[in-house]
Amino acid sequence: MRRSQRTEALYALLFLAPFLIHLGVFFVFAFVRTLGFSFTDKTLIGQSYQVVGLANFVQLFQDPRFIAALTHSISFMLVVTTLQTFLALSMAAILNQRLKGITFFRTVYYIPSVLSSAAVTVIAIWFFQKTGFLNTFIGWVGSVAPVLLAFLAIFALAQALQVGWERMRGLPVALTDPALAAISLAVGLALTWTLVALGVVGPREARPPEFTWLTNSDRFLGIPIPLWSIIMLNTFTTIPTLMLIFLAGLQDIPKSIYEAAAIDGASPLQQFFSVTVPMLRPVTFLVITLSLIGTLQMFDQVALMGDAAPLDSVIVLAYYVFNNVFSGEGRVGLASAAAIVLALLTFAIVLLQRALGISEKAH
Amino acid sequence: MKRWWVAGLAVAALGVASAQTVVRLQGFGGNDTAIISSLVREVVNPALQKDNIRAEYQGVEGDYRAALLNALSAGTAADLFYVDIFWSEPLFASGRVEPLNRYFTQQELAVFNRNLLNAFTLRGNVYGLPKDFNTLAVQFNKDLFDEAKVPYPNQTDTWDTFKDKLKRVQAAVKDVAGLCVVADHARFGAFAYATGWRPFNAQGRTVLDANFRRAFEWYTSLVKDGAGKYAQDLGEGWTGGCFGAERAAVAIEGAWIGGFLRDKAPNMRYGTTLIPLDPVTKQRGNFIFTVSWSMNAASRNKEAAAKVLRALTSPEAQNWILSRGLALPSRSALANSPIFQRPGKENELNRVVFQGSTSVGGAVLPFKFGSLDGGDWMRPINEALLAVITGKKSVDQALADAQAELNRLVR
Numbered sequence: 001m002r003r004s005q006r007t008e009a010l011y012a013l014l015f016l017a018p019f020l021i022h023l024g025v026f027f028v029f030a031f032v033r034t035l036g037f038s039f040t041d042k043t044l045i046g047q048s049y050q051v052v053g054l055a056n057f058v059q060l061f062q063d064p065r066f067i068a069a070l071t072h073s074i075s076f077m078l079v080v081t082t083l084q085t086f087l088a089l090s091m092a093a094i095l096n097q098r099l100k101g102i103t104f105f106r107t108v109y110y111i112p113s114v115l116s117s118a119a120v121t122v123i124a125i126w127f128f129q130k131t132g133f134l135n136t137f138i139g140w141v142g143s144v145a146p147v148l149l150a151f152l153a154i155f156a157l158a159q160a161l162q163v164g165w166e167r168m169r170g171l172p173v174a175l176t177d178p179a180l181a182a183i184s185l186a187v188g189l190a191l192t193w194t195l196v197a198l199g200v201v202g203p204r205e206a207r208p209p210e211f212t213w214l215t216n217s218d219r220f221l222g223i224p225i226p227l228w229s230i231i232m233l234n235t236f237t238t239i240p241t242l243m244l245i246f247l248a249g250l251q252d253i254p255k256s257i258y259e260a261a262a263i264d265g266a267s268p269l270q271q272f273f274s275v276t277v278p279m280l281r282p283v284t285f286l287v288i289t290l291s292l293i294g295t296l297q298m299f300d301q302v303a304l305m306g307d308a309a310p311l312d313s314v315i316v317l318a319y320y321v322f323n324n325v326f327s328g329e330g331r332v333g334l335a336s337a338a339a340i341v342l343a344l345l346t347f348a349i350v351l352l353q354r355a356l357g358i359s360e361k362a363h
Numbered sequence: 364m365k366r367w368w369v370a371g372l373a374v375a376a377l378g379v380a381s382a383q384t385v386v387r388l389q390g391f392g393g394n395d396t397a398i399i400s401s402l403v404r405e406v407v408n409p410a411l412q413k414d415n416i417r418a419e420y421q422g423v424e425g426d427y428r429a430a431l432l433n434a435l436s437a438g439t440a441a442d443l444f445y446v447d448i449f450w451s452e453p454l455f456a457s458g459r460v461e462p463l464n465r466y467f468t469q470q471e472l473a474v475f476n477r478n479l480l481n482a483f484t485l486r487g488n489v490y491g492l493p494k495d496f497n498t499l500a501v502q503f504n505k506d507l508f509d510e511a512k513v514p515y516p517n518q519t520d521t522w523d524t525f526k527d528k529l530k531r532v533q534a535a536v537k538d539v540a541g542l543c544v545v546a547d548h549a550r551f552g553a554f555a556y557a558t559g560w561r562p563f564n565a566q567g568r569t570v571l572d573a574n575f576r577r578a579f580e581w582y583t584s585l586v587k588d589g590a591g592k593y594a595q596d597l598g599e600g601w602t603g604g605c606f607g608a609e610r611a612a613v614a615i616e617g618a619w620i621g622g623f624l625r626d627k628a629p630n631m632r633y634g635t636t637l638i639p640l641d642p643v644t645k646q647r648g649n650f651i652f653t654v655s656w657s658m659n660a661a662s663r664n665k666e667a668a669a670k671v672l673r674a675l676t677s678p679e680a681q682n683w684i685l686s687r688g689l690a691l692p693s694r695s696a697l698a699n700s701p702i703f704q705r706p707g708k709e710n711e712l713n714r715v716v717f718q719g720s721t722s723v724g725g726a727v728l729p730f731k732f733g734s735l736d737g738g739d740w741m742r743p744i745n746e747a748l749l750a751v752i753t754g755k756k757s758v759d760q761a762l763a764d765a766q767a768e769l770n771r772l773v774r
């Protein structure tokens with residue numbers, strides 16, 4: 001019996017070995033060495049180094065750039081996690097409908113996650129330029145605004161008239177009745193086209209905003225504009241993965257609960273907040289944890305922005321670490337200390353999240 | 364039987380190969396991999412055959428400095444490697460690079476352009492032999508100037524006449540900027556040096572004085588006064604990008620723009636002239652951009668590496684590079700090479716860029732900033748340029764902020 005147990009343990013270890021070796025070399029060893037370096041003045045090109053105690057940590061908190069990186073990281077984490085979780089859940093709820101062709105939309109919405117972060121960032125640099133897509137698009141919307149507004153007004157008027165007419169005849173139609181909306185759409189398009197053809201309304205001259213997204217040192221809500229650009233970019237690329245996790249969670253909720261709620265007279269909105277959200281709590285915990293850790297460690301999009309945005313406007317902790325090792329004489333000691341601060345911060349935030357009761361148990 | 368022959372030959376070849384000393388070279392990737400590998404194959408290795416030494420070039424793609432620092436720290440760096448002047452000094456001071464005085468006599472070193480050699484000298488020790496170099500010059504698109512009926516920029520232009528020409532081109536030709544202005548000390552600095560301003564004063568501090576301010580005001584006024592557009596607004600990161608796309612009438616770049624234009628705009632008619640003169644001092648300024656071949660202090664084949672280094676910077680090697688129009692030679696004697704006098708736009712470009720390093724170039728300073736990392740030192744100035752060009756700060760405010768940042772940095 002003991003012998004078989006030992007064999008079993010041996011096999012277990014054998015199968016675990018690849019993972020354990022990987023963990024040991026790339027995480028445990030690296031972490032211990034980083035911790036060691038953080039108490040020394042080691043540089044990449046220096047021949048020798050000395051133990052300096054906590055001097056690196058003291059120096060970090062006197063460095064305005066470190067303070068900037070720390071505030072950027074924390075605000076980035078808060079904004080992106082909130083946006084991501086909220087939008088991913090909304091998108092998952094929408095894509096959980098049983099509609100024809102829904103798999104097509106699921107695929108399309110997942111695409112941003114498939115694209116490589118490097119490719120997306122390079123495209124984003126063009127997207128956010130002063131004469132780039134975003135500003136041009138805003139300018140275009142501004143220029144066709146009269147036509148769009150005319151169309152919307154006609155559409156709303158046609159819909160209101162039809163609904164009013166049907167209700168006068170005693171038929172209980174909703175304001176959003178699809179059949180009537182189709183007629184309103186046709187009427188709206190035809191009338192708008194006529195108005196444009198007659199020259200009553202028409203597009204104005206396009207005037208793209210003179211706003212710079214990347215080379216701007218201004219702040220909005222205390223966060224520099226270039227960092228907002230990266231927030232938008234990062235949210236866009238990470239939503240789909242989180243959406244997929246939510247979608248899996250949604251499909252695990254038994255339909256009988258919704259049926260019971262419907263029989264009790266709960267509206268779809270009430271069902272969402274009283275059934276879906278509580279039932280999804282374990283999934284939400286996972287998503288928020290992943291999101292917090294991911295956003296705190298965000299590095300690639302800042303690194304790839306390169307000179308397109310001023311460093312002090314976009315620097316985050318992970319990039320601060322990299323930048324210290326690979327500039328000047330390579331301040332490994334200082335960078336290690338910053339990396340340790342980042343690790344402790346991540347740990348503390350995840351613990352705080354658990355303590356605040358965003359827990360893993362469903363109610 | 365035949366098989367035994369082949370095997371025997373293979374073993375013999377292996378024996379010969381193992382007796383050879385292999386000297387590893389490391390440098391930039393991209394074009395350099397092709398160029399230096401050919402140079403090594405065609406010029407360096409044949410010359411070293413009698414010593415049974417073979418050189419091998421390995422190009423590093425991506426961030427070269429990070430790769431080199433990493434390799435030096437890990438003890439895996441090549442025997443000879445490139446060191447960019449921009450970040451050379453902290454590296455030379457670290458003791459990781461072998462001083463070359465022991466391997467080369469004074470006469471051997473004296474053949475190199477003095478300015479270039481000085482750039483790689485620290486406390487009397489020579490830490491690298493200049494591989495090649497570049498300076499800045501003004502490239503202008505002849506067709507755009509013709510279309511606007513504006514005379515071409517020339518070497519008698521001052522800042523004022525130069526700016527006036529740019530304004531007239533920008534006004535006359537639709538969708539074309541005079542110059543794509545970049546918020547970068549690597550371009551602006553040439554104008555600041557012309558005023559007599561230096562990055563460090565006698566006390567070793569950086570002071571943004573009245574001379575600096577004069578250059579700063581002129582440079583940042585280009586966009587405001589309609590002589591140029593901010594490069595990033597046109598979606599470009601450098602003056603050559605706009606120039607190649609015919610969205611700017613002039614560029615301020617070095618000889619590297621030649622290869623770029625060959626691919627991007629092969630039929631463009633362009634000319635090259637010297638950087639314009641400061642109207643007050645009647646001087647020009649310029650940078651020397653250069654890269655050295657330096658020796659690893661931890662190399663096991665230092666004698667062999669020194670021989671490879673000699674072959675890499677020999678007149679034959681530099682002529683090989685020059686005759687292909689790839690880079691400018693660091694040996695003074697090659698200044699009179701007939702290659703420079705050949706007609707053609709690229710030869711003119713190389714000639715003017717070469718002249719930029721001589722007395723015609725005016726105040727020519729190496730592109731390095733004391734013992735500091737160049738990137739760190741330039742950042743406050745670049746951010747001041749950016750803030751004023753994009754209208755976020757006044758000149759006063761921007762210079763005050765930059766000075767405060769520099770005071771923190773330069774102690």
